[in-house]
Amino acid sequence: MCSFWAARLHTFPVNLMAYIPPHKRHSKDVRSATPIPETLQPQFQRNTNLRASTSRKKKSGKIVDADTTIYKWFAVGLDEDGQFPPYIHLEPMSFEYIERKTGEKPLVLVNSIVTEEDSNLERTCSRSPWEIIAENVQQELLSSFEILRNEMDDQGSEKIKPELVARMGKIAFRGRHSMGLESVNKMQVEEAILRQLNRSLYTDIPSSYMENIIDGVVPAIGIDFEEEKDVYTVKLSDNTRPDATVLCKCIVLEDKKLHLYKAGFVLPRVLSSHVNLSYYMVKLNKVRQLVIDVSCLDKNLDLRLMLCTSRILTSLTDEEMNSLRDLINSAVLDSDMKGGLRWPQGEEASSGARYSVIGVSHTVTKAYKSSSFRLIARNVDGYDFKTGTRETFGEIYLKLKRIVSEIQASSFIG
Numbered sequence: 148m149c150s151f152w153a154a155r156l157h158t159f160p161v162n163l164m165a166y167i168p169p170h171k172r173h174s175k176d177v178r179s180a181t182p183i184p185e186t187l188q189p190q191f192q193r194n195t196n197l198r199a200s201t202s203r204k205k206k207s208g209k210i211v212d213a214d215t216t217i218y219k220w221f222a223v224g225l226d227e228d229g230q231f232p233p234y235i236h237l238e239p240m241s242f243e244y245i246e247r248k249t250g251e252k253p254l255v256l257v258n259s260i261v262t263e264e265d266s267n268l269e270r271t272c273s274r275s276p277w278e279i280i281a282e283n284v285q286q287e288l289l290s291s292f293e294i295l296r297n298e299m300d301d302q303g304s305e306k307i308k309p310e311l312v313a314r315m316g317k318i319a320f321r322g323r324h325s326m327g328l329e330s331v332n333k334m335q336v337e338e339a340i341l342r343q344l345n346r347s348l349y350t351d352i353p354s355s356y357m358e359n360i361i362d363g364v365v366p367a368i369g370i371d372f373e374e375e376k377d378v379y380t381v382k383l384s385d386n387t388r389p390d391a392t393v394l395c396k397c398i399v400l401e402d403k404k405l406h407l408y409k410a411g412f413v414l415p416r417v418l419s420s421h422v423n424l425s426y427y428m429v430k431l432n433k434v435r436q437l438v439i440d441v442s443c444l445d446k447n448l449d450l451r452l453m454l455c456t457s458r459i460l461t462s463l464t465d466e467e468m469n470s471l472r473d474l475i476n477s478a479v480l481d482s483d484m485k486g487g488l489r490w491p492q493g494e495e496a497s498s499g500a501r502y503s504v505i506g507v508s509h510t511v512t513k514a515y516k517s518s519s520f521r522l523i524a525r526n527v528d529g530y531d532f533k534t535g536t537r538e539t540f541g542e543i544y545l546k547l548k549r550i551v552s553e554i555q556a557s558s559f560i561g
Contacts, residue, residue: 210433210455211390215294217287217437220346222256222338223280224444230338234259235444237320237333242349244538245319253319253347254328256336256442284439284452291437291454292554298456305431306459309555311452313520313545316350318440318449346440348451351540357524360543365515370522373514379488381475382506392432393460393502395471399480429471431458470502485537486530506531519549 226232236259239252246252292309299307322328326343365372376398383393437454463471481489486507508529515522522545529538 209392210435213294213434213436215291216435217291218440219283219287219438220342220440220442221283222442222444224446231336232444235336237331237336239328240317240319242319242347245321245347245349247536249321251322251328253321254331254333254344255317255319256444258444258447280441287437287439288454289554295436295454295456306461308457308459309436309454309551310433310457311454311547311551313547314348314350314451314453315352315448315543316348316451317447318442318451319347319349321345321347348440348449350542350544352542354541357541357543360522361513361515361524365522368517370515370517370520373516373521376510376512376514378510378512379478380508380510381478381488381504382508383471383474383502384505386501388431392505393471394430394432395475396428396430397475397478429460429463431460433457474502474504484530486528505533519547521546521548 222231224232236257237254238257240255241252288311295307295309299309320328320341321344323343323345326340328344331340331344379397379399381395381397383395385391385393433455435453435455437452439452441450441452443449477490478488479491480487487509488507490504506529508527510525510527512523512525515524522543524541524543526541527539530536531538
């Protein structure tokens with residue numbers, strides 16, 4: 148069974164993994180000349196941290212936890228005894244978004260041997276790295292799909308769509324009430340200590356890295372360009388769903404005429420002809436079912452595998468649609484505004500007592516596809532009305548669609 152998943156994970160383009168993080172760059176020239184990375188060949192060791200979520204956290208348009216969300220962490224590139232090598236240590240790193248939330252710089256694992264000029268340590272291993280990853284994720288992945296299948300059997304007014312996503316970034320370790328960062332030994336890394344810390348994945352990458360992936364790695368691994376999208380997302384609070392955020396995705400109509408937008412199994416709703424935005428899909432924020440973090444000690448990027456569900460609203464009433472339409476109709480495109488949208492002065496960004504705008508984002512996305520996955524490269528400009536903060540970032544991630552379809556169709560879950 149492990150070989151089944153290893154074969155699927157082997158299609159994962161590991162050439163994405165050698166991004167040079169800010170603390171390793173000596174100059175701006177290094178950043179602009181990030182080389183196309185080598186193949187990942189670490190010695191994998193098993194190192195896990197498994198826990199389940201006990202509550203669903205309310206977030207402003209962000210992904211939320213299911214009641215049964217499973218979290219797991221392990222490191223790859225450990226020594227033969229399963230310990231962190233002496234050249235691995237922790238360093239504080241400035242991540243504005245995390246610092247704003249926690250008030251302190253998080254810690255990241257740093258390899259003092261890996262440099263910009265030599266981002267690949269040659270190691271030998273008796274098994275394929277992906278066999279070890281498959282061994283570490285298989286049980287939790289199948290268990291999460293089993294739980295998810297029960298939810299999908301009773302979808303009600305929501306169309307539930309599972310997604311397995313692989314994100315590249317840097318895992319940032321954050322303090323907890325029981326373990327502050329000031330008490331962590333940064334030079335001698337201990338697994339037991341890292342297990343007690345919270346984790347975030349910082350995915351922002353420089354434009355030069357994104358260009359190298361699109362211009363170099365994409366042709367090398369033989370995936371095809373699929374589409375480019377320019378999308379605005381209006382994030383709404385709904386007083387009938389206090390634990391969820393309603394997401395209205397919109398496209399700009401250049402000819403100022405109505406266009407039907409075919410979005411899979413969801414038929415778009417159309418707005419009147421005098422507006423610049425055409426509403427085509429209404430969803431709730433995604434729900435996490437499984438999060439597996441992999442610290443890649445021999446690389447400058449880490450990996451997060453996440454199973455989540457998109458929840459598309461399929462039976463909105465006319466009253467609900469009218470309220471959403473009124474909000475979107477009144478939006479004004481403004482490139483000088485954070486998130487690219489504003490509402491006219493004197494008009495509230497709300498509809499009656501039910502819906503209120505809590506955030507907006509403008510996303511430009513390029514998608515590439517193969518038979519196994521979709522590679523997504525996107526730039527996001529978002530603004531949170533509740534906190535008054537702006538987020539701008541670029542990221543690359545994979546949607547592992549073949550694994551999802553084969554699990555759903557296989558006898559593993561009945």
